[in-house]
Every structure is written in structure tokens, then in C-alpha cells.
Amino acid sequence: MNTNLKISNVTKIYPGCIANDNVSLEFNSGKIYALLGENGAGKSTLVKILSGVIIPDEGKIYLNENNLKLNSPLDAKKNDIGMVFQHFNLFETLSVFENLIIDSDEHRESLREKIDTIMKKYNFSIDLNIPVLNLSAGQKQKVEIIRCLIRSPKVLIMDEPTSVLTEQETSELFLSLKKFSEEGILIIYITHKLKEVMQLCDEVAVMRRGKLVSVSEIKNENIESLANKMVGQNLKTIKKKKAKTSSDQLIKIANLNFTSEDPFETNLIDINFSVNRGECLGIAGISGNGQSELFQVLSGEIISEKNSIEFNNNYIGDLNPQERREYLMAFSPEDRLEQAAIPQMKIFENVALNNFKSSNFFNNGLINENKIKEHSKKIISDFNVNTDNIELKSQFLSGGNLQKLIIGRELITSPDLLICFNPTWGLDVGAINYIHETLIKINEQNKSIILISTDTDELLKLSDKISVIHKGKLSKIMNAEEVTSEKLGILMGGAN
Amino acid sequence: MIKIVKRDQPSRAIFFFTPVLAIFLTLVAGGLIFFILGFKPFEALKFFFIVPIADKYGFSELLLKATPLCLIAIGLSFCFKSNNWNIGAEGQLTFGAIVSGGVALLFYEQEGFYILPIVILAGAIGGMLYASIPAILKTYFNTNEILVSLMLVYVSKLILDYLVVGPWSNPEGFNFPETRQFSDSAKLPLLFEGLRIHAGIFLALAAVVISWFVFYKTYLGFQMKVSGFSLKTAKYAGYKGKKMIILVFLISGACAGLAGVGEITGPIGQLHREISPDYGFTAIIVAFLGRLHPVGIIFASLVVAITYLGAETAQIFMQIPKYTGQVFQGMILFFLLASDYLLFFKIKFIGSKK
Numbered sequence: 119m120n121t122n123l124k125i126s127n128v129t130k131i132y133p134g135c136i137a138n139d140n141v142s143l144e145f146n147s148g149k150i151y152a153l154l155g156e157n158g159a160g161k162s163t164l165v166k167i168l169s170g171v172i173i174p175d176e177g178k179i180y181l182n183e184n185n186l187k188l189n190s191p192l193d194a195k196k197n198d199i200g201m202v203f204q205h206f207n208l209f210e211t212l213s214v215f216e217n218l219i220i221d222s223d224e225h226r227e228s229l230r231e232k233i234d235t236i237m238k239k240y241n242f243s244i245d246l247n248i249p250v251l252n253l254s255a256g257q258k259q260k261v262e263i264i265r266c267l268i269r270s271p272k273v274l275i276m277d278e279p280t281s282v283l284t285e286q287e288t289s290e291l292f293l294s295l296k297k298f299s300e301e302g303i304l305i306i307y308i309t310h311k312l313k314e315v316m317q318l319c320d321e322v323a324v325m326r327r328g329k330l331v332s333v334s335e336i337k338n339e340n341i342e343s344l345a346n347k348m349v350g351q352n353l354k355t356i357k358k359k360k361a362k363t364s365s366d367q368l369i370k371i372a373n374l375n376f377t378s379e380d381p382f383e384t385n386l387i388d389i390n391f392s393v394n395r396g397e398c399l400g401i402a403g404i405s406g407n408g409q410s411e412l413f414q415v416l417s418g419e420i421i422s423e424k425n426s427i428e429f430n431n432n433y434i435g436d437l438n439p440q441e442r443r444e445y446l447m448a449f450s451p452e453d454r455l456e457q458a459a460i461p462q463m464k465i466f467e468n469v470a471l472n473n474f475k476s477s478n479f480f481n482n483g484l485i486n487e488n489k490i491k492e493h494s495k496k497i498i499s500d501f502n503v504n505t506d507n508i509e510l511k512s513q514f515l516s517g518g519n520l521q522k523l524i525i526g527r528e529l530i531t532s533p534d535l536l537i538c539f540n541p542t543w544g545l546d547v548g549a550i551n552y553i554h555e556t557l558i559k560i561n562e563q564n565k566s567i568i569l570i571s572t573d574t575d576e577l578l579k580l581s582d583k584i585s586v587i588h589k590g591k592l593s594k595i596m597n598a599e600e601v602t603s604e605k606l607g608i609l610m611g612g613a614n
Numbered sequence: 615m616i617k618i619v620k621r622d623q624p625s626r627a628i629f630f631f632t633p634v635l636a637i638f639l640t641l642v643a644g645g646l647i648f649f650i651l652g653f654k655p656f657e658a659l660k661f662f663f664i665v666p667i668a669d670k671y672g673f674s675e676l677l678l679k680a681t682p683l684c685l686i687a688i689g690l691s692f693c694f695k696s697n698n699w700n701i702g703a704e705g706q707l708t709f710g711a712i713v714s715g716g717v718a719l720l721f722y723e724q725e726g727f728y729i730l731p732i733v734i735l736a737g738a739i740g741g742m743l744y745a746s747i748p749a750i751l752k753t754y755f756n757t758n759e760i761l762v763s764l765m766l767v768y769v770s771k772l773i774l775d776y777l778v779v780g781p782w783s784n785p786e787g788f789n790f791p792e793t794r795q796f797s798d799s800a801k802l803p804l805l806f807e808g809l810r811i812h813a814g815i816f817l818a819l820a821a822v823v824i825s826w827f828v829f830y831k832t833y834l835g836f837q838m839k840v841s842g843f844s845l846k847t848a849k850y851a852g853y854k855g856k857k858m859i860i861l862v863f864l865i866s867g868a869c870a871g872l873a874g875v876g877e878i879t880g881p882i883g884q885l886h887r888e889i890s891p892d893y894g895f896t897a898i899i900v901a902f903l904g905r906l907h908p909v910g911i912i913f914a915s916l917v918v919a920i921t922y923l924g925a926e927t928a929q930i931f932m933q934i935p936k937y938t939g940q941v942f943q944g945m946i947l948f949f950l951l952a953s954d955y956l957l958f959f960k961i962k963f964i965g966s967k968k
Contacts, residue, residue: 417850
């Protein structure tokens with residue numbers, strides 16, 4: 119049975135931005151389609167329209183020639199459109215089985231049979247009776263997929279499914295998707311990862327700034343051509359020069375442990391490493407393996423034993439972030455909007471969050487607004503933040519500009535060490551390039567970086583040494599030249 | 615056709631205009647209610663809003679009612695600006711009054727210049743102690759401060775009830791639920807002969823100035839603001855976020871406690887059952903009507919104070935229950951919240967095109 123899904127002249131306008139500008143696309147079953155685009159290109163909006171989460175301002179959707187009215191996710195389900203979101207919609211404390219049957223009104227026993235058949239057919243092995251919180255990210259995703267398959271969908275939409283998966287889990291997923299496709303399910307695969315598109319898909323539609331820019335067959339494309347279509351310009355590739363090897367140790371972490379009271383946090387177990395001057399240490403890992411805790415321990419948001427961190431010949435494990443800044447450390451956390459900056463406050467107020475003593479932002483307990491503003495202007499011009507109004511609330515900056523502001527704020531004090539956590543997460547390619555260049559420049563000035571990132575390509579590009587964190591433990595530290603992304607993938611999955 | 619469009623940036627002019635709009639809409643709706651009840655709307659509104667403050671005595675009464683409202687609202691603005699929802703100012707007022715009243719009773723029949731400052735201080739400390747309960751429970755045990763602070767209001771009122779009926783009741787008071795009269799040294803001086811306005815108003819004005827300074831000019835105020843928006847950011851910046859939460863609760867409790875002191879050591883001069891006509895709750899409206907800004911709060915406290923007085927005149931001259939005052943207070947808040955919609959959205963009138 120053939121499935122034909124047609125999107126016809128769909129437009130969705132948000133205040134100040136056209137998320138989808140007259141998009142028309144046609145899909146047929148038997149093929150795997152990629153929907154490719156940068157963050158903010160409009161692909162999420164489009165799939166949310168397909169899954170009934172968002173109602174378009176204009177345009178129609180046809181499934182096998184029938185005009186669909188998708189006013190809610192339920193309508194999409196009824197019309198055999200299944201969707202697996204990037205962020206899982208599972209109840210962590212309920213069992214796998216309970217999660218699977220929660221939105222179905224079929225009889226429990228018949229559902230159990232159905233689920234067993236699906237699991238056997240696709241070789242999924244998940245214990246149905248354990249709570250979801252005990253599953254790995256890959257297994258959780260399988261639960262989401264099974265939940266769609268129960269309804270025997272005609273269309274299955276996957277939204278950036280590999281962002282939380284290991285290399286191995288990714289290839290398993292691809293195998294399953296190919297199988298689904300052979301069985302006649304129409305698959306739409308949303309991503310910004312070019313490699314995956316080349317590996318998995320048959321056809322690719324590229325979106326940029328709300329518009330559909332091209333539809334083509336994969337065999338006529340290569341990674342460079344797709345990248346250029348996605349970004350709309352020819353990208354220069356940045357490369358890091360091999361750093362002069364220095365043996366001058368800047369920071370040393372010795373036997374550091376952290377045990378959390380929060381069951382959703384990861385404990386850190388016996389962390390040991392050191393970073394020399396001018397060096398970038400990359401820490402890879404799948405998110406949720408202790409990166410956030412490691413960042414907080416390094417930044418001083420979590421205090422540890424005094425002797426566990428030695429920086430520039432001082433023991434600083436028991437100091438808070440502000441005190442550590444005085445020793446010339448700087449921090450750029452992962453969460454731009456909830457931690458590194460306060461969106462409701464003005465740009466210059468956000469600059470004042472880095473209260474480095476000799477910046478003189480606060481004198482005798484009073485705010486020195488002129489000084490802060492002067493500083494802010496310098497950051498804006500030195501780090502290419504695209505605004506000239508420091509009184510602007512920072513929520514009106516784009517992600518890239520906000521990240522530049524944050525990195526600028528941290529670097530303006532010329533720290534010896536910058537610790538950053540997913541610094542380019544969710545940014546467009548232009549901003550990513552800028553941040554990468556900036557980080558390379560820091561190393562060239564003989565200053566050091568600890569880069570915690572879930573983006574393997576970024577790590578391989580910027581690091582001199584790489585380690586992998588898995589379940590709160592660090593792997594041995596390797597030279598970046600000896601490492602491949604396959605090797606990292608294996609370590610990220612927990613193997614040795 | 616009318617279309618609602620999101621604003622790119624909240625409008626600053628609208629920010630100050632909406633409170634005025636809210637008051638205007640309250641007057642219109644109030645007039646309408648009077649009309650439905652069979653009164654002449656304009657006359658009724660005049661009795662409500664103009665007659666009560668037309669003379670010197672009325673004006674003094676206005677300031678008398680506005681003083682606690684202003685004082686409490688200033689304290690609350692510290693909490694609300696930093697996203698701490700202390701709605702138990704009434705309880706902090708009551709407990710402040712209990713502690714300061716207790717101290718005043720200790721000095722029964724004693725005179726001395728030192729007594730009044732001690733009594734005032736005791737009230738502030740009482741309010742702080744009482745506010746520290748929701749603050750500590752929130753910071754160390756993750757409880758919800760809205761529930762805790764609200765429930766503690768009723769606890770404090772019952773404590774007061776017990777004290778004025780039981781151990782602290784006036785031995786020569788024929789079993790009336792009230793304490794002895796405080797000595798003159800424990801009372802806030804009246805400002806004018808024959809009027810009830812007392813020195814408590816200076817406490818309120820001082821609170822206005824200090825809060826403005828702290829919030830807009832000091833590092834401490836900056837840290838409070840940051841901690842209020844995001845504890846994670848505060849931690850990352852190296853601030854002691856939890857201490858900031860406790861601090862804003864203490865400030866707010868102290869202000870409410872001082873308002874309590876004003877109520878019992880002013881014209882009344884004793885503890886009794888009904889020391890506050892829900893000033894602690896009404897001050898929440900005042901704080902928001904004044905846009906959490908010290909100067910705005912002054913104006914808002916005057917406006918809301920009129921509803922107290924108006925309700926009394928309306929009861930006397932028009933036989934309307936005095937609870938109409940609360941209806942007006944409710945309407946102000948309602949219309950304020952409703953017109954705040956205009957902060958983020960604007961209404962566009964589109965011509966007959968389609």
C-alpha cells in the first residue's frame with residue numbers, strides 16, 4: 119500500500135519571524151526523507167504542523183489525497199502520523215509498559231501481545247516492567263518508537279533523534295528505520311547533521327530561514343554541497359594549528375569525587391586530569407553522563423575538597439565561582455538562558471554578572487554603572503555582538519549573539535583558563551565558526567581551555583587532548599591525533 | 615476586524631499607563647454596580663472617593679490608612695521583584711504587633727524615651743522572625759512559600775486571639791478581648807492635635823527611600839535581583855542565592871512588623887482582636903498597582919487607602935455594606951492584571967480588507 123503525504127503552501131508567521139514561508143513538499147512511502155536545516159530554519163515548525171502541535175496560518179496537508187485537519191496531536195495520531203520528538207515525552211517513574219499504553223484505550227492484554235510482536239519483529243529487547251528512568255537514552259527512544267508503532271502509522275517523523283545517542287545506538291536506529299521504510303512506512307527524518315543524511319536518506323529537502331531551498335536525491339549531493347545549501351554561503355573551514363607542546367601545568371584535578379543527593383544527577387567518581395598552558399582538553403560524552411556536574415565542580419558552583427583542584431599552584435577546591443575568577447578562571451555554562459545570562463535583564467547588567475574585582479563594577483557595595491557600561495561597549499565591539507544598544511534586554515539577542523556576549527564577558531578579564539560547556543549548542547553555523555575561531559585564538563595566546571561538549575566533531579576540531587566521560591568516570595586522556603570519532607563513540611557507550 | 619499582535623518589546627509608556635487605566639476601569643465598573651443597585655452612579659462614586667477626603671480629618675485618615683499599606687507593599691516589593699511569593703504579610707504584621715505589644719506591656723506604667731525605640735524594634739524583629747519561617751522552609755526544604763506564608767497568617771491571628779482573651783487580657787477590662795493601654799512612652803506620637811495621623815508615616819517614607827536606594831544603587835540589590843530571576847545564575851556568579859531569599863523575606867517581614875507596630879502603638883494604644891483590616895493582603899494589590907516601584911507604591915497606597923475610607927462613608931450615607939471596599943480592591947487588581955495584557959500585546963484595528 120502506497121502512502122502519499124503532501125504539504126501544500128504552508129505558511130506560519132510568528133511575530134517578527136516567518137517560520138514557514140509558503141512551503142510545499144511531497145513525500146511517498148518506500149523512501150526515507152531528510153529534512154535538513156540549521157536551528158531556526160523552520161523544520162521543527164513544519165513537523166509540529168504535521169503532528170498537529172501547531173496550526174498553520176495558511177496551507178493544507180493531504181494524506182493520500184485526503185485533506186487533513188490537524189488541530190491537535192490527537193488528530194495526527196488518528197490520521198496515522200506518528201512522531202518521535204527530540205526530547206522524550208515519557209513518564210520517568212512509570213514502567214515501560216505503562217508508558218506504552220498510557221494514550222491508548224485498547225485492552226491491556228491485546229496491547230501486550232501487540233507490543234511483544236513488534237519487539238520480536240524489530241529485535242528490540244527492553245524489559246517492559248522496569249521504570250523508564252532506568253533506561254538508557256537509546257532504549258527510551260525505542261519506547262517512543264514502539265508507542266508510535268502500536269498504532270501502525272503510515273508516517274513516522276523523527277525529530278533530531280540521534281542527539282542523545284551513541285554511535286552504536288545510532289546505527290541500530292538506522293537499521294530499524296530502513297526496515298520500517300521497507301515495510302511501507304513513510305519516514306521523515308529531521309536533522310542538521312549532514313553525515314547522517316548521506317548515510318540514511320534517499321531524498322533531502324533543505325530549509326533555510328523558513329523557506330524550502332532545495333529538494334534533491336541524495337545520490338546527486340555530497341556533504342559540501344548540502345552544507346552550502348543549508349547555510350547559503352560557502353563556508354571557510356577553520357583548522358587549528360598544532361599547538362607548541364608546553365609542559366607548564368596550569369590546573370590539576372586529583373582524586374575528585376562528588377556524590378549527589380539528587381537521584382537525577384550523576385555522581386563523579388575519582389576524576390583525575392591536568393591541563394597545561396596553551397592546551398585545550400576536550401571532554402566528550404553523551405549528555406547526562408556527569409558533564410553538568412563536572413562543569414559545576416570545576417566552576418565552583420559545587421564546592422569540593424580544597425586539595426582536589428590545584429590551579430596555578432594554589433589549592434582552590436573550596437572556593438566559589440567568584441573567588442575562582444580572581445585566580446583567572448572563567449566559565450561559560452551550557453544553559454545560556456537560564457544560567458549564563460538572565461534574559462529579562464539588560465545587556466550591561468548581564469555583563470556585571472562576572473564580578474572580577476579589578477573591573478571595579480561595584481565599589482563599597484554600590485553599583486558603578488558607568489564602569490559596567492564602558493566595559494559592555496568594549497565587549498560588544500571586541501566580540502562582534504550584533505547590537506549597539508547595551509540597554510537592550512538580552513532576551514532580544516539571538517542565541518549566537520548572546521553566546522558571543524557571554525564568551526566576551528568571560529574573556530575580557532584575560533583569564534588563564536576558560537571552562538566551557540557545549541559553547542555552540544543550538545547556534546547557527548556562522549556563530550559556531552566565530553566561537554571556534556575565538557577558542558583557537560585563546561590557545562594561541564598560551565591560555566588553556568577545558569571544553570566539555572557533546573559534539574564530537576567540535577571536540578576533534580578544537581582539542582589537543584581528549585577524554586570521555588561515562589557514568590561520571592573519565593576515560594584515560596588521549597592525544598587528539600590518535601582519536602577518531604568511532605573510537606570516541608565506543609568509549610561514550612561505556613566500553614573500554 | 616481586530617487583530618492582536620505581540621509587541622517586540624514591552625512598552626515603557628504602557629507600563630505606567632496600565633495602572634491608571636485599571637483605576638479608570640474600576641471607577642466605570644464601580645459606577646455600573648452602583649447603578650444596578652439603584653444608586654445614582656456619580657453621586658455614589660462621589661461618596662466613595664471624594665467626600666471621605668474632602669476635609670482635614672479625612673485627609674489625615676487617608677494617610678493613616680495609606681501608611682501601613684505603603685510600608686508593607688515596600689517590603690513585599692523586595693520579595694516580589696526577586697520572585698519570592700510572600701503573601702503572608704498579614705501574619706507578619708500580626709506577629710510583629712504581638713511581639714511589640716508584648717514588649718510595650720512589659721513597660722506598662724513606665725515612662726522613658728528609650729521605650730518607644732525598643733517597642734518599634736521588637737515589632738520589626740517579630741515580623742522578621744515570622745517571615746523567616748517560610749523563607750527557611752523554602753530554601754532548605756523546598757516548600758512552597760505561598761502556602762506556608764498564607765497558612766501562617768491564620769496561625770498568628772489565633773495566637774493573638776488567645777493572648778488577648780487569655781494571659782494578656784486587661785485584668786480591669788471586664789473580660790473584653792483586649793490588653794491594657796500602653797504607657798504614653800510606648801506610643802507613636804500624634805502629629806497634629808485632634809487628628810489621628812501619627813509618626814508611623816515617617817517609617818513608611820524612610821522605607822520608600824531606603825528601598826529605592828538598595829534596589830537601584832547597591833550591589834546587594836543587584837544580587838537580590840539576580841537571585842530572584844534565577845538561582846542557578848546566582849550560584850554561577852558566586853552569589854549566595856539562598857541567603858538572598860532569606861534576606862528579602864526578612865526585609866519584607868520587618869516592614870510588615872513595623873506596620874503592625876504602627877497599628878497598635880498609634881491612636882489605639884493596645885492589642886486587641888482586630889488590629890488590621892487585612893492590610894497585609896491589600897498591600898499585595900498596592901505593590902502591583904505601584905509596579906513594585908517605590909514611588910509608584912506611594913501613589914498606589916493612597917488610591918487603595920481611599921477604598922477603605924469610601925467603604926465607611928458609603929455605609930454611613932448610603933447604607934451599602936462596607937465590604938464594597940473589598941469589591942473595589944478586587945476590581946483594581948482584576949483590571950490591572952487584565953490591562954497588563956497590553957504590555958505584551960497591542961490591538962490593531964484592520965480595515966475592511968477581508
